[in-house]
Every structure is written in C-alpha cells, then in structure tokens.
Amino acid sequence: MxxxxxxxxxxxxxxxxxxxxxxxxxxxxxxxxxxxxxxxxxxxxxxxxxxxxxxxxxxxxxxxxxxxxxxxxxxxxxxxxxxxxxxxxxxxxxxxxxxxxxxxxxxxRLETLFEHHKSVKPYIIRGDNAEMEKPTAGYIQKPHELDEFLQFTYCIKCGLCIAACPTSASDLAFLGPQALGQAYRYCADSRDEGQDQRYQIVEKDHAVWNCHFAAACSEACPKGVDPALAIQLLRKGVAAKALRVKKTTAPALLATSLPQAKPKIDVPEFTVKQK
Amino acid sequence: MKNTYLQLAQMVTGALVAVLLAIHITVQQSDVVLGLLGIKVAGPTTWGSMMERAHQGSWVGIYISLLAFGLFHALNGFRNILLETNLSASAMRILTGCIIAFGVIFLILGTYAPIALFSSYR
Missing domain, CATH: 3.10.20.30 (Beta-grasp domain)
Structure with missing residues (x-):
C-alpha cells in the first residue's frame, strides 16, 4: 500500500x-x-x-x-x-x-492510580533533613548503581499496566503494578534511605504479596518497563528485611565530599602551525 | 512485617505439605508400588497396619505435622482469596478471627485422635 x-x-x-x-x-x-x-x-x-x-x-x-x-x-x-x-x-x-x-x-478516572503512586513515597528520602530542605550538592551515583533501577524510571504513569493486571481487576484496593514498580525504583536507588518506610507500606494487605505474577503488566507496558520484575525484587527485599539477612549499604555521599579530582592533563601544543 | 512472615510461612508450609503428603501417599500405596516390583507386603490400609503406625512416635509426628502445616496453608490461602473480595476491614477482621478459631478447633480435634491412640499404647 x-x-x-x-x-x-x-x-x-x-x-x-x-x-x-x-x-x-x-x-x-x-x-x-x-x-x-x-x-x-x-x-x-x-x-x-x-x-x-x-x-x-x-x-x-x-x-x-x-x-x-x-x-x-x-x-x-x-x-x-x-x-x-x-x-x-x-x-x-x-x-x-x-x-x-x-x-x-x-x-x-485516574485518581486511584495517582493516590496509590503517592502512597509509596515516590521520591528520595534521606536522613539528613537539613540537606533535603536546602540542598547544597547532588548525591554521587555510579553507573552500575543507576542500572539497578534505570528501566523503572521510564514509567509514564499511563495506567496500562493496571488495566492489564488481573489482580487490580478483582481487588480494588490492590496497590497495582505501577505503584509497586515505583516503590522498588526508589528502594533500589543508592541515594535513598527510605526503604524501611516503603517496606512497611508495601507489605500490608492488598500490596506486594497479593500480586499473582501474571506479568500482564510487563507485557502491556508501552515503555518496556517490567513492573512484574520490580514486584519480585521488592518481595525479595521485604523478605530479606523480615529475615534480617538484608545487606545494609551506606547511602550515597554528597558530591561535595568527593576527593579532589586529579588535575587535568595539559592540552598538548599544536603540532601544526595555527593560522 | 506481619504479612511478610505469613507469606514466608505459606511458602514453607506449602513445601512441607508436599513432602509429608508424598510420604503419606507413598505409604498408603506401598503395596501397589512394591507389588509392581514383585514384593508382596500386607495392605497398608488394613486396621492392623494403621494401628501399628499409630503406635510409632515418628508416624504420629508426621501426621500431626501434616495436619498443622496443611491447616495453616489452606486457611491462610483461603484468607488471601477473601482479601481480594473487597470486604471492609472490619468484616475482614471478623473473618480472620473465624478462620483462626476454625483452624485451632480442627487442629485440637485432629491431634486428639493420634495422641490418644499413642498414649493408650504406652
């Protein structure tokens, strides 16, 4: 044609x-x-x-x-x-x-989607309140730390995952793959210290343990996000926390506390005569 | 972390029920299984055979464990299904209480018979 x-x-x-x-x-x-x-x-x-x-x-x-x-x-x-x-x-x-x-x-009506999204605290939570109120620098994050959650940042909150989810269809109070995926996204962020707060939220009834793992959410996502994977990783984190086998890592440092970078190597002189 | 412990217990009891049920079924069908290999044994479902097992502590332990794990696994699974029926929180609390009471009553009733049999033998 x-x-x-x-x-x-x-x-x-x-x-x-x-x-x-x-x-x-x-x-x-x-x-x-x-x-x-x-x-x-x-x-x-x-x-x-x-x-x-x-x-x-x-x-x-x-x-x-x-x-x-x-x-x-x-x-x-x-x-x-x-x-x-x-x-x-x-x-x-x-x-x-x-x-x-x-x-x-x-x-x-998308209110429930956004209410559930907000309920999992989808933002960086830090212990240093003064820095959170008045930031002085960014937090250091290495590329491999970013890779832990990068795909989940692509969520555009379109609601297709919730529309495809069989649990959301039967359980109206279910947090849903979008909110649970975002809960994992922030828990996996090396700059975040709010894991415990989010784990308390997602381990309640109608949340992470109620997913049937149909994985219809991941299939429907137009951005290639895999909320089903996020939910499984979130379960792993919550279970590790409950069994006290979770490794604790120090939160990311402020960029100002970086050691002084090595001085740059001087640009070599031109080998061709400049006009 | 209450729900997390419940879910972990659900997984563990599921695995244990599978093992204990396999032992139970294999023993109940042992005459058929061994018969295929040419070994003839007395029927495991006969009164004498049942009484013999009921007087062995290990079997009493296996059957009480199977009952306890099976009851927990089934009733907790049933509660998980009820959770998806959009009942109010208060209705869910009442139902959870009923499920716990049902489980405790059946556990007491179910353990009474093997313990009574075992005690009578000693």
Missing amino acids: SSDAVKKITFRVQRFDPEKDRKPHFQEFIVPVKRGTTVLEGLLYIKENLDSSLAFRTSCRMGVCGSCGMLINEYPHLACHTQLEEFHADRLTLKPLPNMPIIKDLVP
Whole structure:
C-alpha cells in the first residue's frame, strides 16, 4: 500500500455520558486512514469531522505523556503509539481503560492510580533533613548503581499496566503494578534511605504479596518497563528485611565530599602551525 | 512485617505439605508400588497396619505435622482469596478471627485422635 492510499476503517467507540446515559453503549464511525495512521489520529479525525462531543485524553502524541491509554481491540495500548496497520482489520473496538471508573467516553478516572503512586513515597528520602530542605550538592551515583533501577524510571504513569493486571481487576484496593514498580525504583536507588518506610507500606494487605505474577503488566507496558520484575525484587527485599539477612549499604555521599579530582592533563601544543 | 512472615510461612508450609503428603501417599500405596516390583507386603490400609503406625512416635509426628502445616496453608490461602473480595476491614477482621478459631478447633480435634491412640499404647 502506498503512503497515500486511503482505506476506510470502522471505529466502534464506547460512549458514556454520566449525565445522559445509564450504561455505556457503542457508536460506529467510518475513518479514512492511510499507511502510518495511528489510532489517536483516527480519534482526532472523528472529533474534528464527525462528532465533536467524543471525549478522550491526548497531549504529546508521541508516547511520552501517557494520556491516551485505552483499550483497543480488548488490549490496553497508547492510542498515539499504535498504528492501525498493526491490527490487519477493518473494524476497531475502542473502550476506556478497565479497572478504573469512567468519567466520559474514553476518559477513565485516574485518581486511584495517582493516590496509590503517592502512597509509596515516590521520591528520595534521606536522613539528613537539613540537606533535603536546602540542598547544597547532588548525591554521587555510579553507573552500575543507576542500572539497578534505570528501566523503572521510564514509567509514564499511563495506567496500562493496571488495566492489564488481573489482580487490580478483582481487588480494588490492590496497590497495582505501577505503584509497586515505583516503590522498588526508589528502594533500589543508592541515594535513598527510605526503604524501611516503603517496606512497611508495601507489605500490608492488598500490596506486594497479593500480586499473582501474571506479568500482564510487563507485557502491556508501552515503555518496556517490567513492573512484574520490580514486584519480585521488592518481595525479595521485604523478605530479606523480615529475615534480617538484608545487606545494609551506606547511602550515597554528597558530591561535595568527593576527593579532589586529579588535575587535568595539559592540552598538548599544536603540532601544526595555527593560522 | 506481619504479612511478610505469613507469606514466608505459606511458602514453607506449602513445601512441607508436599513432602509429608508424598510420604503419606507413598505409604498408603506401598503395596501397589512394591507389588509392581514383585514384593508382596500386607495392605497398608488394613486396621492392623494403621494401628501399628499409630503406635510409632515418628508416624504420629508426621501426621500431626501434616495436619498443622496443611491447616495453616489452606486457611491462610483461603484468607488471601477473601482479601481480594473487597470486604471492609472490619468484616475482614471478623473473618480472620473465624478462620483462626476454625483452624485451632480442627487442629485440637485432629491431634486428639493420634495422641490418644499413642498414649493408650504406652
């Protein structure tokens, strides 16, 4: 198919307006598409040309902001990150992300995601309060220490992992793979001293021990993050702490306490005559 | 760390139940297994054979351990399933209390028979 060839695809979109509808229903739209058209572009076409009342979230259009997560043909995807060609079909069913209440049409309520995220203290916790209040320098972190958690920093909080998680579907109070993944991300950070605080949070009911390890979260993540791995590593840490076999390491030092760097070697003189 | 200890105990008891249950099943079927090898033994499920095992301290220990580990593993697993049913915290506390009471009663009842048998022999 050439890049200009136009094909028509039927978008079967779940509609729900809490002010008018008692339950969700489907509406179909015919959308002209060409090679490379994304699901989000199809939705924008509907919004601009067919029905301006259609509600969905979008922002960056490049898989960075995590706003346009939705269920496309019964699987969670980012609409901007998903090309229509991938489905090899003339019909597409779009629904809002499951395991979350619906605000309108394809817009889910994400408060629970962010509440759970905040509950695991997703920030560096240090004992030196004065430095935390008024930082004087950065903390030293070596590349291999960064590698311990780097992939988990790529989380964009789109909620696809929660939509894919079978435990989140049945247990509404479950912290979810996003929050647990971020709990591990900060526990594994060599600059952090808040492990004990986070372990107390994640070892409660509806948290780290309630994961069924279906690993659907890791499969659904559009950024290649592996929350299932994070949950297993978090379990390992919590268990080691409970059994008192966890190695304690000194927290990262401030960059100001680094020994003086060796003086730089002088730049050799030019061997070619400068003009 | 209460939940962590419970989960670790769940894993350990699961492994122990698997071992003890394997011993139990193998012994119960020993006439069949050994019969395949051409060795004939008296039926392990006969009254005499059962009483003989009931009078050996090691077997009493194995059966009481199997009961205790099995009860803990099953009831803690059942509580984990109930946790996912979105019950309120107070309802969950009541159910947990009921599960503990059920486990303790069945452990007492279950240990009474082998201990009574063992004591009567001595």
